[in-house]
Amino acid sequence: MRVSAAPLDESERGTLKRLYQDRERSCSPQSKLPKQDDSHRVLLYIRTSAEQVxxxxxxxxxxxxxxxxxLSQKYGMQADTIGKIFKKCKRGIFINMDDTIVEHYTNQSAFLVEMSEAAGLVQLTLVEV
Incomplete structure (x- = not known):
């Protein structure tokens, strides 16, 4: 065992490298997992008028x-039983929903859900809160 503080010569450094080569590999930091892109997800808060939360x-x-x-999963309905989906803005504007409107929702928007039946299908209206 070496006790002196003298620098190692080339042959001693090579020996130490061979002895600890696995250590160098195992001590390197783990690669970070790429962050999941949540920009394509939208989180809404909804409730019916009968619900408190x-x-x-x-x-x-x-x-x-x-x-x-x-919505069909939340309320236990078949997706094909949902007819039109509308949005009612705070200013009272009544909108027929489409992909463009849903795409531009901001995360954590809150709505009251109103359900009615029309032509054998459930019609949903999301009222902005």
């Missing part, structure tokens, strides 16, 4: 189909 509704794809699927 809002529930989170995560749209994995910000489209009308994604909204329809999330």
């Amino acid at each position: 809002f529930d989170a509704l995560l749209l994995s794809t910000p489209t009308l189909g994604g909204l329809r699927e999330a």
Whole structure:
């Protein structure tokens, strides 16, 4: 065992490198996992007028189909039983929903959900809160 503080010569450094070559590999920092891109997800808060608390509704794809699927899962309906989906703005504007409107929702928007029946299908209206 070497006790002196004298610098190592080339042959001693080579021996130490061979002895600790596995250590160098195992001590290197783990590669970071790429951050998942959540920019294509939209989180909405919804409730019916009968409910006191809002529930989170995560749209994995910000489209009308994604909204329809999330609403059908939330309320236990078949997606094909949902007819038109409308939005009622705070200013009272009544809008027929499409992909463009859903795509431009901001995360954490809050809505009251109103349900009615029209031509055998459930019509949903999202009222901005």
